Amino acid sequence: MTISQLFKKITPFTKPYKNLIFYTLILTVIGSFAAQVNAFILKYTVDSISELLVNKTPLRMGLHLLGIISAILLSKEIIYSIVQFGQKFYGEKLRIMIARDFSQAIVDKILTYKMAFYTSSVNESGKLQTRIDAGISSLTRLVQNFFIDILPLFANAIIALVCMFIANVYVGLVGLIIIPIYFYISQLQAQRLSGFRRNMRKYRENKNNQIINLIDSITVIKSFVREDLEAKRHQEIQYEMTENQMATRKTSFIFDSIKSFIEQIGVVIVIILTAYFVLNEQMSIGAIMFHIMLFNNVSAPIRQLHRIYDEVNDALIYSESFFEILEDEGQKEPSGSYKPASIKGLIEIKNINFTYPNGHRAITDVSMTIRPNQNTALVGLSGAGKSTIINLLDKFYEPDSGQILLDGVDLKEYDTDFLREHVGLVLQRNHIFKGSIADNIRYGKTEATLDDVIEAAKKVYIHEQIMELANGYESEAHLLSGGQQQRIAIARMFLKNPAIIFLDEPTANLDAIATEQIKNSLDAIKVGRTVIIVSHSISQIIDSEHIVVMEKGRVVEDGTHEELFDRHGTYHKIFSAMANSLNIHKITESLKED
Numbered sequence: 001m002t003i004s005q006l007f008k009k010i011t012p013f014t015k016p017y018k019n020l021i022f023y024t025l026i027l028t029v030i031g032s033f034a035a036q037v038n039a040f041i042l043k044y045t046v047d048s049i050s051e052l053l054v055n056k057t058p059l060r061m062g063l064h065l066l067g068i069i070s071a072i073l074l075s076k077e078i079i080y081s082i083v084q085f086g087q088k089f090y091g092e093k094l095r096i097m098i099a100r101d102f103s104q105a106i107v108d109k110i111l112t113y114k115m116a117f118y119t120s121s122v123n124e125s126g127k128l129q130t131r132i133d134a135g136i137s138s139l140t141r142l143v144q145n146f147f148i149d150i151l152p153l154f155a156n157a158i159i160a161l162v163c164m165f166i167a168n169v170y171v172g173l174v175g176l177i178i179i180p181i182y183f184y185i186s187q188l189q190a191q192r193l194s195g196f197r198r199n200m201r202k203y204r205e206n207k208n209n210q211i212i213n214l215i216d217s218i219t220v221i222k223s224f225v226r227e228d229l230e231a232k233r234h235q236e237i238q239y240e241m242t243e244n245q246m247a248t249r250k251t252s253f254i255f256d257s258i259k260s261f262i263e264q265i266g267v268v269i270v271i272i273l274t275a276y277f278v279l280n281e282q283m284s285i286g287a288i289m290f291h292i293m294l295f296n297n298v299s300a301p302i303r304q305l306h307r308i309y310d311e312v313n314d315a316l317i318y319s320e321s322f323f324e325i326l327e328d329e330g331q332k333e334p335s336g337s338y339k340p341a342s343i344k345g346l347i348e349i350k351n352i353n354f355t356y357p358n359g360h361r362a363i364t365d366v367s368m369t370i371r372p373n374q375n376t377a378l379v380g381l382s383g384a385g386k387s388t389i390i391n392l393l394d395k396f397y398e399p400d401s402g403q404i405l406l407d408g409v410d411l412k413e414y415d416t417d418f419l420r421e422h423v424g425l426v427l428q429r430n431h432i433f434k435g436s437i438a439d440n441i442r443y444g445k446t447e448a449t450l451d452d453v454i455e456a457a458k459k460v461y462i463h464e465q466i467m468e469l470a471n472g473y474e475s476e477a478h479l480l481s482g483g484q485q486q487r488i489a490i491a492r493m494f495l496k497n498p499a500i501i502f503l504d505e506p507t508a509n510l511d512a513i514a515t516e517q518i519k520n521s522l523d524a525i526k527v528g529r530t531v532i533i534v535s536h537s538i539s540q541i542i543d544s545e546h547i548v549v550m551e552k553g554r555v556v557e558d559g560t561h562e563e564l565f566d567r568h569g570t571y572h573k574i575f576s577a578m579a580n581s582l583n584i585h586k587i588t589e590s591l592k593e594d
């Protein structure tokens with residue numbers, strides 16, 4: 001990305017603050033003129049005093065002169081302070097507002113992106129966060145620098161340069177010649193540093209990611225006593241990062257010295273040149289101070305040039321991936337416009353194939369029919385593709401080929417939001433948001449009243465348990481047990497009241513008692529809906545009217561429990577294994593003796 005492209009991308013974000021920018025610019029110009037006053041006053045002072053000395057004027061006249069000078073300088077300082085305050089304040093306000101808009105824009109955008117965006121390895125949560133954070137902070141720093149630092153400094157420099165030219169063309173030329181040399185060196189510096197900067201970004205992302213992974217896997221790390229191994233892994237990244245940082249600093253310092261040297265040469269030339277004109281009686285003695293101060297006003301901002309280069313480069317590097325995320329139209333979830341008055345729940349899957357974005361083929365030529373108001377169980381070993389079918393039915397992904405019809409209409413034609421409003425998903429581990437139990441249930445229907453919430457809680461048989469808590473429905477939902485949280489998730493479904501429900505191993509994470517307790521909640525939510533359940537629980541499978549058996553991404557059997565069991569095929573094998581793992585013989589014996 002080039003600088004002009006970057007500015008083009010930032011412009012829409014600055015549009016709402018046109019007035020603010022206008023005032024900042026006006027203040028900048030006033031400030032730049034005020035900044036030159038000192039040079040003029042000093043020249044005037046030196047010249048006047050030397051004239052007083054030559055003429056041997058009484059001290060009284062000198063005091064009068066000093067009075068005038070002090071009054072002018074004081075007034076200038078007051079004006080300058082006010083202008084600077086206004087300029088900094090407006091600039092900062094702009095930065096804060098734009099930072100807010102950038103953050104909001106990216107969050108708004110990624111929420112509309114496909115599931116594939118979130119599951120992609122480049123967007124692992126740590127990496128995505130670093131990319132977004134680094135992008136926003138470098139962009140806002142750029143805006144801040146531009147309006148608070150760069151613009152005033154450069155306005156200063158240009159006005160000082162004009163003053164130098166007006167005072168003397170040769171002196172002006174010295175100032176002018178220094179600028180391109182500085183530019184050239186700063187650019188060299190920036191080029192040398194850009195490789196280091198890219199590396200730095202990679203290290204930062206990896207480091208963040210590693211810490212997140214470390215926290216996630218702490219139980220395993222500790223139980224295997226692998227703390228040293230993990231520390232070593234982290235140390236490797238740290239060391240590489242340090243080396244990179246040191247190299248960056250070294251390069252920066254070398255270039256800084258060169259630039260400082262050139263600046264000093266400029267100062268010396270200005271002094272020699274002006275002294276020559278003074279001795280030649282073409283200029284008054286005050287011109288020496290005058291020119292040095294003006295030259296300083298020209299070189300001060302240019303001294304910052306490498307920093308500006310750095311920050312623009314930062315902004316270019318970091319904002320590249322920020323805008324990549326922001327403008328990734330290909331990630332937008334596709335949506336049709338079909339919104340029927342109601343959904344019956346007949347799902348026909350016809351010869352679908354599906355490959356995950358990472359290239360993993362998960363579904364091969366799958367066909368099945370899911371009849372409305374029936375319970376269909378998807379059975380198969382882990383990795384068979386059951387959850388993938390649910391992902392496809394929820395439109396989280398689109399099949400590569402084949403068709404999925406809902407009530408005779410292709411899923412692609414459906415308005416995606418509408419579809420999801422009418423489809424409920426209960427997962428193995430349902431997300432419980434930070435907040436109260438009431439708010440967590442209400443997530444199913446944001447406009448639900450407390451009475452609706454209570455009614456839903458009663459339907460999943462958890463109302464009494466909630467009432468026993470000190471704060472009732474206002475208690476923190478995180479405090480609930482796994483089984484209770486799962487019931488909260490099912491209560492959410494009652495509020496949402498979808499025509500179709502997908503249950504993806506809803507009891508897999510629960511113990512036997514919780515599973516037993518939750519059974520009645522599940523039975524309640526199934527009534528009058530089309531249900532697809534993925535489960536390893538024998539009771540839930542037997543309860544289903546229709547069973548589809550999957551193996552390695554394909555459907556291998558399809559029918560009722562009795563039909564499939566009698567066939568002595570894959571289902572028979574899986575079912576027997578499940579039953580044997582339960583040790584049915586001993587269980588029945590124990591129950592008989594009871």
Ligand code: ADP
Binds near residue numbers: 358360
């Ligand atoms: P099941 O639900 O039957 O256990 P899944 O549908 O979860 O199986 O997975 C089917 C296959 O697809 C597995 O091999 C799994 O590793 C793979 N898979 C699942 N999710 C993803 C994903 N987001 N990206 C790539 N591969 C995936």
